[in-house]
Amino acid sequence: MTDRKIDTTTMVVDPFNTDHQRRWSWSSLGKALLNAAENHAKARGFGMMDLNGKRYTWVLSRLAIEMPEMPQVYDEIAVSTWIESIYRLFTNRNFAVKGTDGRTFGYARSIWAMIDYESRQPAQLEQMEGEVFQHFLAPQEPCPIDPQGRVKPLHDEDFVKAHHAKYSDIDMNGHVNSIKYIEHIMDLFPMDCYADASNLHRLEIAYMAESRFGDLLSFFRRKVSDTTYEVEVRKDFIPGGDRGTPVVRALLNF
């Protein structure tokens, strides 16, 4: 087991992990962050597999990613992650995405809860794993992006499309994959938003409830400004009927 506080994984942006502009795709970026998080936790004895033995698991609550520049195909990048802080029910984990040549591409902030796998109740982090966590805190490591804000509920009239969760949406916990929501949300926007000179710049996403295979997910979108949109995903929404349950809320800055 490692004694370091920060883990850095280097990788090359592979050609089939890019978008049509040969930029690293947001879904590959998102997966790289979550894989870095899990590998960091695993190397310190509190990965998902370790916790499963104790009937607990990590649940991603919030994620904010800000990428002033997106790596291009064949760029060599270094993804770093560390724990910023720990509270009673939540822990803050941050990320940096840099080039191995020293360039900074962007940063990310995430908030996680640990829940009892069966009761779905949150664990008391400070009591359970407090000492282990305290040992690895790196609060002084810079993460110069704003924390996530709060996205208000959207209106039924903001409905755009519905999607039944499919096999490829589901992750190892049996829930719709945190990153697949990002893909589905980005697909709500026209290709212009991802043209040569434009791209998603900042994404905030709050994971509010879990959804599973076959769940009907409805997507709502509201324009806040020329470059800013709010999105909500609800399960079991019936137009003109049940409002459904909010599953995800997101803010996108193009």
Add this chain to the structure above:
Amino acid sequence: MTDRKIDTTTMVVDPFNTDHQRRWSWSSLGKALLNAAENHAKARGFGMMDLNGKRYTWVLSRLAIEMPEMPQVYDEIAVSTWIESIYRLFTNRNFAVKGTDGRTFGYARSIWAMIDYESRQPAQLEQMEGEVFQHFLAPQEPCPIDPQGRVKPLHDEDFVKAHHAKYSDIDMNGHVNSIKYIEHIMDLFPMDCYADASNLHRLEIAYMAESRFGDLLSFFRRKVSDTTYEVEVRKDFIPGGDRGTPVVRALLNF
């Protein structure tokens, strides 16, 4: 530039690249194969970027993947690729997926054409790059799986669903990503097909035409036996009207 004929890339099956059974996902596997292919070609001077300067690009024509066993989360794997043969218009590239502990997970066969980026006409491979290719042929390397068969056209009544190609479907060439078709095709089947003891075992896929952002893709599925299905994807199919253009045909063995 390397002189070797075979390249082997080792990697770990990361937790967010698995399915709900903690098996490596077929889309991660597919991307790993195509990335290995492109990186192998690039290291020998005939990658997509090298060819783009000469106004040519590689086009994947056929892919057959057979995985008697699928790697599990945290397995360390080695993906190898080499060129088996070269013909006038096509080249055969094969793959092996093994564990770093020596286990064999499966093999794959692929057939590629090189086309003129503007005229879309195939290049005469033996004339163009013949000497370069001949140098790297490894026909003796074993790839003990059957070559791809031929899937017949499906009937209009086999129609299952339609999908407009979205941003996240598009690859660096501006076309729907070869691997995204596999994801969409696998999503045509119920979760039972991917239960604990069952999984996709062999996939054959023929790429017949390109599709782009916004194209209407219609999916057709036909049951051949309890464990075998044929799939066709057509663009611009109008039920009761235009038959549309075949884009992809596939055979799946569960």
